Amino acid sequence: MRFGVLGPMVVRRADGSEVRVGGPRLRALLAVLVVDAGRVVGVDRVSEALYGPCPPAGVANAIQSQVSRLRALLDVEVERSPAGYRLVVDPGEVDVLRFEELVARGLPGEALALWRGPALPDVGDAPFAAVCVARWEELRLRAVEEHDGASVGLLRELVAAHPTRERLVARLVRVLHREGRQAEALALVERTRRVLVRELGADPSPVLAAAHGEVVRGERPAARRVLPAQLTSFVGREEEVRLVGRALGSSRLVTLTGAGGAGKTRLAVEAAAVRPGEVCFVDLAPVVGGDVPRAVMAALGLREDGVAAVADPVARLVAALQDRSVLVVLDNCEHVVEDVAGLVGGLLVACAGLRVLATSREALGVTGEVVRPVAPLDVGGVGSAAVRLFADRAGAVNPSFRLDPATAEVVVGICRALDGLPLAIELAAARVRSLPVAEVAARLGDRFRLLSRGSRSAVARHRTLHAVVEWSWGLLDEDERVLARRLTVFRGGVTLGAAAAVCGVAGSDEVLPSLADKSLVEVVGDRYRMSETVREFCAARLVESGEEREVVGAHAAHFAALAARAAPFLYGEGQLVWLGRLAAEHDNLVAALRWAVGHDRAVALRLAADLGWPLWLRGLRSQGASLAAEVVRAVGPTPPEGLAEEYLLCLVNASSTGVAGLPGSPSPRELWPSGLAGPPSRPFLTVLWGMAHGAPRVDVAGLAVVRERLLGPDPWSRALGLLGAGIQSRYEGRVRQAREEFAAALAGFRAVGERWGASLALAQLAGSAREDGDPVGAVGFLDEALALSREFGATEHTAALLCRRSEWKCRSGDLDGAAADVEEAAVVARSQGAVEAVAQAWLGAAEVARRRGDLGGARRWCAEALRVCPRGWFGPEEVRASILVVAGLVEWACGDRVAAAGAWGSAVAVAREWDNRVVLARVVDARAHAAVADGDAARAALLAGAARGLRGGGAVLDPEVVAVEAAAREALGVAVFGEVVARGAALGWDAVAALLDA
Template sequence: MLIGVLGPFRLQTGDRSPVRIGGQRVRMLLARLALEPNRTVPTEVLIEELWSGDRPSRALNALQSLVSRARRALPEKSGPALHSDGAGYVLAVPPDEIDLHRFERLAAEGHRLLHEGETGSAAATLREALDLWRGAALVDFAEAPFAEAASARLEELRLSAWEGRIEADLLLGNDHVLVPELDALCTRYPLRERFTALRIRALAACGRQADALTAYDDLRRRLAEELGMDPSQQLQDLHLAVLRGDLGTDPQHISQHSPPRARQEQHPTPACGVPTRLSSFIGREAEIDQTRQALRGSRLVTLFGPGGAGKTRLATESAACLEGLRVLFVELAPVREDHDLPAAVLGALGIREARLLDAQPTITDVTARLVDALSLEPTLLVLDNCEHVIAAAAGLVGDLVSRCPQLRVLATSREPLALTGEKVLAVGPLGLPEAGGDPGEAAAVRLFVERAAAVRPDFALDERSTDDVVEVCRRLDGMPLAIELAAARLRAMSVRQIADRLEDRFRLLSSGNRAAMPRHRTLRAVVEWSWELLDEPERALARRLSVFAGAVDVDSITAVCAGAGLVAEEVVYVLAALVEKSLVEAVTDDRGMRYRMLETVRAYCAERLDEAGEHPGTRLAHAEHFLDLAEAGGDRIHLDDQVEWITRLDTEHDNILAALHWTVVSGDADRGVRFVAALGWYWSMTTQHTEVITRLDEVMVLPGQAPPESRAVVDLMRGFFSTSPEWASELRRAAARVRETDAMSRYRYVAIMEPMAWLLSGLPGEVECSVQRARAHPDPWVNAAGLHAHAVSAERSGDPVGGERRARAAAEAFDRVGDRWGVAQTMTSLAGFRSLRGDHAGAIEVLGKAMTSIRQLRSTEDLVPLLARTGLEKLRAGDLEGAREGLAEAGEVAKSSFPYHRVTVWCGLAEIARIGGDLDRAREDLGRAHEVVEESWLAPRPMRQMLLAFEARLCLDEGRLDRARERLATAVEMGSGAGDMPIAAMLAEQSARLLLASGEAERAVRTLGLAVAMRGMLDHGDPEVRALLADLDVAVDPQVYRRAFDSGSALAGEHAHTELARTVGV
C-alpha cells in the first residue's frame, strides 16, 4: 500500500494501482494518520482536527463511521492497517510506504552525504527525494487544522533539500546549468538567503561577477525595505569574496560562504548570557519550537502566564539554541523602580552607566547608550519577569525595537506588554494524563517522576504509585513549580501523604530550591508576587472568585461578586485585568467566554476571602444564584428549549454542586431540598443515578423547614432507590405525600413519577387516579406525561392495545411541547408493541426516531439501550450481521456509560452465538454479562430477569433442563408482585419451551395461555415462540390445545403469575 500526501491525496496498491477513496473526510482521516504512522493519534485529537469548529453532536460515532469506511477502502492485501488501541487510532504501515516519510528519510540521507563530501550520491539522493513531490503538501486539506503547520514544515524541508541538491550539483561543476534554475528560484523566494548565495556562487563560477554582485545588492535592498534587516554575516562574507575575486571553486568555499544549513543547526553552539540549568527540561518541546518559530517571524515575543508555569525556563531553553544571535539575559525581579530598568539592561551588556565623576545620567542618556550597544550586531534580548515594571518595560522595549533593526526581544511576564507587533504566547500548565492514555507519557507526570527520582533514587512510577502521582499532578493543575516543590517532599513523605495534605498546600509546599529567586522558593511566594501587583478592586474580585468551582461566565461572576466596593458595571473590566495578569484563565466553549482560576490561585484567594470576612456572604450569593439557575433549568428542561437548558446545566454542574454542598454543610434545609427537587428530573434524564442518590441522602437528613412540596418530591425520589424490605410501603407513603402537597403543580415531572410509584408498589387503582389528575392538568407537558404514564401502566398490566394507543397519543403530545426525551420514551414503547406483532421493520423505524431525539439530547445513557434494542430487533428479524453490527456499536458507546448497559449487549451477542451453534462462545458472553450485573447494584431488576431468561434459553439448547428450570424460577421469583407483566409473560414463553422439552406438551400450551393472560398477547416477533407454536400444533390434539390454552389465558394477571411460579417450582 502506498499513500501520497505530497500533492493531491493518493492511495495505491503495492503494484501502484490506484485505490478510490470516497468522501473528503475519509481521505482527511487517512492523511492525518499518515502524518504519524504506527503511532496512536488520540480520538479527541482526531475529532477536533477533522471537524474543527463544526463538531458533530455524536462525534465519537461519526469518527467510528469514518474509520469503518476507511478500513473498507484500504487494499485487502495490506492487512489490518487501521486499528484502534483504545486511546485512539493507528495507521500501521511502514513509513517508506508514505511519500512524506520516504521524502524525509531521503532528504536526511542526502544532507548527510553532502556533509561527508559524497557529492554525487548526495545529488542523486536529494533528487530522488524531490521527485516524490507532485504539488503542494496536503493541498486537498488546506483548511484542516492539522494541515497548516505540517505543510509549512514539509515545504521548508523541501526547500532545504532543493538547496542541498543544487549545492551538490554546484560542487560537481554544473554551474552553467544551474543559473537559470537559480534565477527562477530567487524570483520565487526573494528573501531566502541560501538560494541567493548559491546563485551568486554559480554566477561567479561562470565568470559573471557583475551579475553576482547585482544579485547580492538586490537581496540587500529588499531585506532593508521589507524587514529592516541586513544580509547575514555569511552572505556578507560571500559578497566580499566576490569583490576580491578570490572565490574559489573548491567545496570548502561553498561551505564557508553559505548561510546556515540544516546540518549546522543540528550542532548549535550555546549562546552566551543564558543562565545554565542543573536540571533537565521536561514537557515543553513543542513550546520551544513554537517560541523559536515566533522569534523568526516577530521581533518581539512575550511568554505570558501564571507564576510557576515555567516561563523563565522556557525562555532560556528557547534562547540557548539560537544561532547567529548574541543573547543577553536580564533578570528584572530585583528591579524595584521603573527608572532603574534601562540601567539593568545596560548592566547585562557589561557597560557601566557613566564614569564616577560624570553627572548623574538621565533615562534618556541610558536608553541612547542601549540603542548604540544593541545596534552593533544581531541580538536577542531576554527580559525575564516584566510584570512588576510592566509599563516601563513596555516603553523601553517599544523604543529599543523601533530604533535597533538587528534587535529581537523575548520577554516573560504574567501579563503581555500590549505593544503593536507583539507576538504573545501563553504558557500554561503541563499536559496531564488523558483518559485511557498512559499516565507515564504525560508531561506533568514525567516531571514529577524525574524530580522525585532526584531526591529518592529508588522512586519509580508503578501500579502502587501511579494513581497517587496523577492525583497530585491534577490537583496542582499541572504547574511545573508546584509539581517540583511537591516532588521535593518525597524526602520525608510518600506520594499518598503528599496528596492527602494538598488541602493545606501552602504549608505543605513551603520549602524549595535555595538557589531559586525568593518568589519561586515556596508556593505561597509564587502567588503572593502576583497578588501584590493587584489594586483593591482586582483583589476584591479575585478573592470572591474563589467560591466558584471550575469555569464560569461573566454574568454569574457579576451576580455573585458585585457589591462592597465593586460596582456591577465594572466587574467585566476588572475581570479582564485579572486575565491579563494571569490570575484568571479565559477559556472559550460552546456558550462563549468563561473564566476559571487555577486551583492554587483559588486556594490562596480563598484565604484572602476569609481574612476579609466576606466568605459567608459570598457563599450565600453563590448559592442563591445557582439555586435560581437550577430551578429555572428544572422548569425548562421539559420544553422545546430543553437542549439549551440541559447544556447549560451540564456546563454549570460543578458550580451547582459546590453551591449545594455549601447548603448541606451550613445546614440550610430550605435551599438544599429545593436544589435536589429542582435537579431531580435533570439528573434522571441524564441518568446520573449515583448523583441523585448521593444528593438525596445528603439533604434528607437536614433538619429545619423546607417547602413541603419540595420535601415530598425528595422523599419520593429516594423511594425509587430504596433497598429496604419495606420499599413498597415507603413508596406508597411518599406518593401519597406528593399528592397531598400538590407537588405536580410546581414540579412537572411528578406527573410521571407519582403514577409509576403507585404502579411499582402494587396499587393500580391509585395509578388511574394519578393519571386522571395529570390528564386534567392545564399544563401541556403534564398532560403528555399523564398519557405516557397511562400507556406504561396499560402495557405492564397486560393491555397492549390500550398501551399502544396511549403511547401514540403521548408521543404526539410530547412532540407538540418540544420534549425530545418524552418523544424518545414513547417511541420506545411503540417499538415494543410493533415488535410483539412481528413488525420488525416498523419497530426498527420507530427506534431510529427515538435515537434521533436522544442524540439531540447527547444522552449516552439513553442511547446505549436503544442501540442494543435495535440490534436485538434485527436479530429477531433474522438479520444476524445487522444485529452484530448494531450490538458492536452499542458496546462501543457503552464504554463511556454505566457498566450495566453492557449487559444487554453481551446478552445479544450470546444469542447470536447460540443461534449460530457456538454454545461455548454464548456461555462466555453471558458470563461477561453476569460479571457486570454482579458489579453494578444499579442494574435494573428487569435487566437481571432478562439475563436469567437468556441463560435459560442456552441451557435448553445444551439439554440442561434442570438448570434452565432453576434460572427461570429465580427470574420469576425476582419479579413477584412487581406489576411488570410483559417480563413475566416472556418468562412464561420460555417456561413453555422447557415444558415441551420435558415432554409436557399440554402444560406447555397452558403456560403459553398464561403469557397471554399477563401480556394480552403472545410475542409473535420471537422466532422461537413461533417455532414453539408450530411444534405444539403437531404435538397436541387441537381440542386439547384449545382447552389448555383457554384455561391459561382466562386467568387474571396476578393469578397467572402465581401459577407460573408454581410451574417453574418457586
C-alpha cells in the same frame, strides 16, 4: 449585554434575562449592527438591511425612528455619526464575532459550541444576511472538518447538506469507525462515491480514500485526545518534555511535583500532547474529596443515562478502561492526594493499558510511582530559559519590547530575583505593558527586600511567589482588589454577568477585563479564571476583609436562582441550550450546594432538587444522588415546612441509586404520595419514582388518583403521564390501549421539543408495533429513537436501544444483523463502563449463539451477563430475569433440567417482586418450549395461551414461539388447541404462577 445570531436572535442582559426584540425591521437593524459590533455601519447598508433596494421616501427619518426604538430596548448605546451608526459593545459579547475569533485561534471545539441553529433565521432575506451567513457557514464547515470532537448528529446533518464535501464525509467516516459502526461508515463511503460520480463525474479524493482504507483494513481509528488548548507559546522545558515522555515509557505512573507556579500543569500538557494514542486531561482543582472518580468519569465522557442503573464510579472506570490504552493526566492532585492515590492504585492494577501522569505538590505514594520534581527555570544568562520566557511574554503584551543589551541584564536580574519560577516571571512580564522594564525591576527589588534573606529552599521559593502575587495585588486600585478577592468564591470560572451579580462591584464589566490585563485572571472563551495560586492569595484577602460569608451566600443564592430559572427550559425545546449553560457552571453549582448544606438548608434542598434532573440528563446520576444524600443527612428525618417536595425528591434520588448512609431518614414509600399536597412542581420526581420503584401497585381507578396526585397540568407532565400509563397498560396486557398512550406521549413530547421523553416513547412504540405484527415498523421506531438518542449523547441509552433492536432481529431470523447490533452495543456500553448495558449486550450474544446452535457459547455468554449485571432496582432486575430465562433454555437444551428449572424459578421470583408481566410471559414461553420437547402438547397449549394473556394478545412473531404453538396445534387438533389456549389466556397472575410451580 450578550448578543446571539448563531441561531434565533437572542439578546440577554447581564443577569441572564432576555430582551425581546419584536418586528422584522427592528431585528434586521439590530442584526446589521451586531455583526459589525464596535464599528460604524453606513446608512446605506442599514437602509438596505431594513428596506431592501427600494427604500421609502424619508428613509433617514424612518431609520432614526427604528434606532430610537432599539435604544429604548437595549442597555448599551447606539451611537449616531455622520458616517452611520455604531453599536457600542465589545465584540466578545457577540457570539458570531467570538466564533470567528476562536476559529482564527485554532479552537474549533469552543467555536462550534456557540452555534444554536441556523444563523440569522429571523431577519428576512436582507442581502447582508445572506452574505454573512454564507461566510459563517463556510467557517463552520471548516471548523467541523478540523475538529475531532464533532458529534455524529452534527456531522450527519452537515453531510446531508453538503454530500460532495469529501473532508466532511471523511470526518464522519472516521467518527463512525471509532464508534465501532464500520458497516455504517462503509455505506456512507459508497453512497458518497455514487454522488460524486453522478454530480461531478469524479472519483473519491485521496482524503476520503484514506478514511475508507482505514475502515476496510480495520486500522485503529484516530484516538480521542482531550487536552486544554494553550494560549501561549511553550518556552524553556523542551528537554524536560522528553524526559517525562521517557519516564512514561518505563512507568505507568509519573508524578510531577513542585511548588505552586512552578509550571507543572504546562509541562504535563506538553508531554501528553507529543504522546501518541488516547489522552484525557482531568482538572482536579475544583474537586472535593470523594468526587475524584466522578471527575475522571466526566472527563472521559462516561455518562449515566436516565434509563439504567448506576454502577459504582470506580467499577464504571474499570469497565471503561480495562481494554483501552490511554494516558490520563490528573492535574492539581495535592488537596485530594489520598483519594487520587487510592483511585490510581486500583485502576492501574485493573487496567493494564492505563498510564497516569499526575501533577501535585507532593507525591501520590503509590507503588511503582516515578516522581519527577519540576525545578525552576534556568537563569544562567541572556539565553537562559527564564529570560526567554520573560521576553516572550513581555513581547506579547507590549510589541515594542526588545531584549536588547540595555534590557537584557535587567531581565536577567528580575528572573534571578524570582528564582526562575514561571508564574512569577509571567506576572512580572505582564507589568511591561505599562511600566519600563527597569521600573519593573526597581519595584520588584523594593518589594522583595525582606524576602531575599535566608535559605533558597522550596519554602523560600513559595514565599517569593507569594510576594510576586502580593506585589501584583499592590498595583490594583480599590475596585480591582474588591473584585479580585470576591471572585475567589467561584469555581471553574465566571462570566461577566455572574461576576456582576455576585460580587456587587460597580462597573465590573470594565474591572474584570482590567484584572485579565494585569494577569490576575485569564480569559478562556467567555469565562474568566484564576490560577489556583492567585486564587489562594486573594481568598486570604477575602477572609481578612470579613466579607466571606456575605459573598459566599450571594454566590449560593445566584446559582440557586440560575438552577431554578433553568428548570422549566429543561422540559422543552431549550433543553440542550440550558443543559450546556448548567454544564458550564457545574463546579459553581456544586460549590453553592455544598456551602448551603452547612449554612442554609432550605437553599440546599431547593438547589439539590433543581439539579437532580439536569445531572440525570447529563449522565451524572451518581453525583446527583450523592449530593442529594448530603442534603438529606444535613436536614435529618423531617423536612422543613414548605419543602416536603424538595425533601422527598432528594430522598428518592439518594435511595434510587443505592446511596447508603441515611440514618433515621424515612423510607421514600412512607412519604409517597401522602407527603405531597398536590402534583409536584418538579416532574423529575415522578420520573425518578417510576425509574426507582416501578409502577405503583394500584388498579385502574387507583391509577387515576395517582396521576392526579403526581402529574402536573403542564404539557410535559401530561406526556410523561401518558408514557407511564402506556407502560403500565403494557405490563397489565392492555396492548391496544398501551399503543394509543405511547403515540399520544410521543406527540406530547414532540410538541414541546423534548428529546429524552420522545426517545423513550419511540422505544415503547417499537414494542407495540412488534406486538401488532409489524417488525419493520418496530425497527423503524427504534432507528428513530436511536438517532434521537445519539443526538442527545445518551450513549448508555443508545447501547440499550441497540440491544433491543438486536433482540428483534434475532427473533425475526436476522442473526447476522442481530450479531452486528450486539457488537456495536457492547463497544458503546464498555466505552462508557455501563455495566447494565454490557449485561444486555452479553445477553444478546447468548441468544444469537443459542439460536445458531452454539450451546457452549450461549452458556458462557449467559454466565458473563449474570456476572456483570447489577442488582437492586427495576431496570437491572428485569435484565437479570431475562438472562435467567435464556440461561434456562440453554440448560434445558443441554439436558440439565434441574438447572433450567432453577433459572426459570429465579426469573419468576423477580417477576413477582416487581409485578413484571413481560418477564413472566418470557418464562411461560420458555416452559411451553420445554413442554413441547417433553411431548406434553396440552400443557404447551395452556402455557402458550397464558403467555398470550400476559402479553395482552398481539401477534406472535418469535419463530420459536410460533413453532411451539404449531407443534401443540398439530398434536391436539385445531379445535382443542384453540379451546386450551383460550383457557390459558384467561388465567390470572396467581393461576399462571401456580401453573409454573406445577
